[in-house]
């Protein structure tokens with residue numbers, strides 16, 4: 001069986017270092033907001049080349065805390081609108097709802113699966129306060145175009161970097177391409193913890209200071225609460241594990257890029273629509289860290305069954321678009337045809353930093369025989 005993602009194999013590589021950090025933590029006996037979190041925050045801020053990084057409990061909270069932070073600072077108010085792609089993992093949209101704001105959905109382009117920047121302006125109203133682009137599947141959005149629109153209408157731009165750790169746009173690392181960014185360290189992400197974790201990055205010192213308090217009951221100083229905050233902290237043990245894994249992130253991403261490159265050049269079947277790639281040189285592919293390698297197939301069910309029968313595991317990211325979910329029943333009759341088409345046809349092939357080249361070749365051969 002060629003696994004979709006071998007998480008065990010990914011983490012086995014750092015087994016010894018994980019054990020050493022765990023022993024150290026047991027000896028120290030300090031589990032929440034200590035030296036490990038501070039160290040990882042500093043390292044991740046340096047990695048993203050951004051002034052501030054705040055560790056939080058997960059990626060959803062990272063996005064909620066950014067929006068709540070802007071509310072505390074007076075930039076956004078309850079009931080304001082936030083523009084978000086209709087084609088995303090639902091967490092992005094839930095974050096907006098949870099912060100008491102209104103998500104306004106914008107269709108993606110079919111080739112990139114990312115928010116179509118040409119459709120943003122027509123959705124802007126006097127209530128719009130922010131744009132929340134998602135670097136879906138590891139590919140960066142056109143941030144130049146989005147930042148220009150935001151500047152024109154005085155909007156905040158918040159990146160959802162949950163799937164794009166380490167991707168660069170014109171040599172600038174994501175997490176540093178807008179006003180603030182939310183990251184997830186869910187185990188299956190390109191930089192994954194051994195449990196839940198997340199982070200906010202921003203060059204805005206005031207926002208960073210506010211979020212640092214908000215994640216810890218609204219407090220900077222024990223038992224003094226200046227905001228109605230929440231408990232959303234990155235664990236010391238997860239921060240220690242993440243520091244170990246961060247060292248390999250660039251190498252891991254370049255490995256994923258090589259697999260993607262191989263797929264793009266060796267999958268030759270007219271029934272399969274490969275992901276958009278105008279570049280042919282691997283070094284130009286910096287703006288995609290291939291969190292998933294998603295192809296489109298009209299007869300997806302048949303294709304998935306065929307791959308399973310041939311020992312290849314695949315996953316669908318995602319089977320139901322957010323506007324068709326029960327959670328958003330108010331949108332169920334709305335039509336987002338491009339999103340719907342993507343959700344009907346998308347299927348993700350195996351890709352990871354520990355996938356063997358022989359397996360990559362088998363995947364291509366099997367796909368090329370699909371009829």
Ligand SMILES: *Cc1c(COP(=O)(O)O)cnc(C)c1O
Nearest residue numbers: 058059060089091092162184186
């Ligand atoms: C994973 C993910 C999130 C949420 O991250 P969690 O850590 O699971 O809360 C948000 N947005 C996108 C696009 C994601 O893929």
